Amino acid sequence: MTNPPGLLISAPSSGTGKTTVMLGLLRALAEDGLTVQPFKSGPDYIDPAFHRAAAGRASFNLDSWAMGAPLLDAIAAQAKGADIVVAEGSMGLFDGVAKPGELGHGSSAETALRMGWPVVLVLDVGGQAQSAAATALGFRMYNPDLPFAGVILNRCASPRHERLTRLGMERAGLPVLGVLPRRGDLTLPERHLGLIQAVEHPDLESAIAGYAAFLREHVDLEAIKRAASSGPMGPSSAALPRPPAQRIALARDAAFSFTYPHLLEGWRAAGAEILPFSPLADEAPAPDADLVWLPGGYPELHAGTLAAADRFLTGLRKHAETRPVHGECGGYMALGEGLIDKDGTRHRMAGLLGLVTSYEKRKFNLGYRRAELLADMPGFSAGTALRGHEFHYSSIVEQPDAPLARVFDAEGAEGPQTGSRRGHVTGTFFHLIAEASA
Structure with a gap:
C-alpha cells in the first residue's frame, strides 16, 4: 500500500x-x-x-x-x-x-x-x-x-x-x-x-x-x-504525540498562534479537549481546564493590549495557583514579569515567572534545539529529551527563576536560554516538536 x-x-x-x-x-x-x-x-x-x-x-x-x-x-x-x-x-x-x-x-x-x-x-x-x-x-x-x-x-x-x-x-x-x-x-x-x-x-x-x-x-x-509519485506507506501503528492533559486551554489569536499542527492533531486524536481562548480579546482560560498552554506568536506587537487584559491575567494567575501553565517563546514572554517593546516601553506581563524580555534590544535567535529537562513540564518528566525549534528577536534582560532544561543547538553547543520554572509554571523559548526518541 x-x-x-x-x-x-x-x-x-x-x-x-x-x-x-x-x-x-x-x-x-x-x-x-x-x-x-x-x-x-x-x-x-x-x-x-x-x-x-x-x-x-x-x-x-x-x-x-x-x-x-x-x-x-x-x-x-x-x-x-x-x-x-x-x-x-x-x-x-x-x-x-x-x-x-x-x-x-x-x-x-x-x-x-x-x-x-x-x-x-x-x-x-x-x-x-x-x-x-x-x-x-x-x-x-x-x-x-x-x-x-x-x-x-x-x-x-x-x-x-x-x-x-x-x-x-x-x-x-x-x-x-x-x-x-x-x-x-x-x-x-x-x-x-x-x-x-x-x-x-x-x-x-x-x-x-x-x-x-x-x-x-x-x-x-x-x-x-x-x-507526482510516492513511496510506501509507513506502519499503521505509528502514533502522533500524546496530549499533556485532558482539558487544554489554548491561547489562539494574533498574539499566540504558533503551535505545530501535528501536536494539536495528536492531542485531539487521543481524546483531549482543546479549549481555545483569546488573550487579546481579554478572555480568561476555561476555569475547569487542566492545563493552560500559551503558544508563540507576536506578543511584542500587542504588549499594551495584553498588559491591560485584566480578565485574562486574573484567570491565568488563578489557574497557576493549583494547575500547570506552560508558555512557548511568545507565550513564555507573556508569562514573565515584563516585556519591553521596540520603543523601549516596558509592559507588565503575567508575573508568573521573573522573566523580563526586550524587543528593543534585538537579538537574532534561530535554529533547532535539543532540550534535556531538569524538571517536569506538562506532558514530560524530568530527564526527558525534547526536540524543538527557536526563532525570535527578543533578548533576556532578567531570568531569576530555576532553569527548566539544558538546551543545545543542532551541533551540540549548549546555550544560555534554558527556559524557566516557578511553581506550576514553566516556559521555553523553543517550540516543542517531538520527544527526542519519538
Whole structure:
C-alpha cells in the first residue's frame, strides 16, 4: 500500500517565489476537484496556515532532524483519503544543519527522498537565461537518487527571455513545467519572522485565488499531476504525540498562534479537549481546564493590549495557583514579569515567572534545539529529551527563576536560554516538536 502520489516544491534558495507557487498550485488542483494534502518540510510555524487556506485541508510539518521515523510515518498518514500530496520545502533544497538528528540533517531533499516525492524546482531566472540550466542541472545531479519532476521558471522578463532559458533546459534534459512572467504584485506581506500570519492577511482568499489563476495560465497542471509519485506507506501503528492533559486551554489569536499542527492533531486524536481562548480579546482560560498552554506568536506587537487584559491575567494567575501553565517563546514572554517593546516601553506581563524580555534590544535567535529537562513540564518528566525549534528577536534582560532544561543547538553547543520554572509554571523559548526518541 502506498501514500497518495505527491510532489515537493523547492528552490535553490529562499526568496525565489516557491510559496506563491505552492499556494497557487494547491488552490488550482483543488479547483480541479482533487483532494489535496499539503505538507511543509522543516520547522516553519507560519506556512501551514496559508496551506490550509489554499487547500481546505490541514497542513503538517515533516522534519527529518527533529522527528523520528514513527512520527514521520504518523504525520505522512494524515494524507489518507487525498488524491495528491503537495509539500513545500524550506530554504534551499539541500539546506540543513551540519550535524544529523534522529534521521538526518533536516533538508527538504531528505523529506522528498524519504517520502518518494519528485522535486519541482522553482528557479528565479531574473538576470540570466541559459545559465539557469546549469544551476538546475547542479541541483538535479547533486543527489542522483532524488526523484526530480522538473523546473518552473519564475520571473521571466519576456518571450525572448523564455526562449533562451528553455534552450538551456532542453540542453540539460530538464522538463519545464511552467514559466511565470515577472509580476511585482505576487508577493505576501512580511514582518520580522517572515510572512505575516494567515489570519492577519487583509484579503487572503482573493490573493490565493489570484495565485491559482496565475498558475493555471502559466503552468502545465496536467504534467505536474503526471509527475507526482510516492513511496510506501509507513506502519499503521505509528502514533502522533500524546496530549499533556485532558482539558487544554489554548491561547489562539494574533498574539499566540504558533503551535505545530501535528501536536494539536495528536492531542485531539487521543481524546483531549482543546479549549481555545483569546488573550487579546481579554478572555480568561476555561476555569475547569487542566492545563493552560500559551503558544508563540507576536506578543511584542500587542504588549499594551495584553498588559491591560485584566480578565485574562486574573484567570491565568488563578489557574497557576493549583494547575500547570506552560508558555512557548511568545507565550513564555507573556508569562514573565515584563516585556519591553521596540520603543523601549516596558509592559507588565503575567508575573508568573521573573522573566523580563526586550524587543528593543534585538537579538537574532534561530535554529533547532535539543532540550534535556531538569524538571517536569506538562506532558514530560524530568530527564526527558525534547526536540524543538527557536526563532525570535527578543533578548533576556532578567531570568531569576530555576532553569527548566539544558538546551543545545543542532551541533551540540549548549546555550544560555534554558527556559524557566516557578511553581506550576514553566516556559521555553523553543517550540516543542517531538520527544527526542519519538
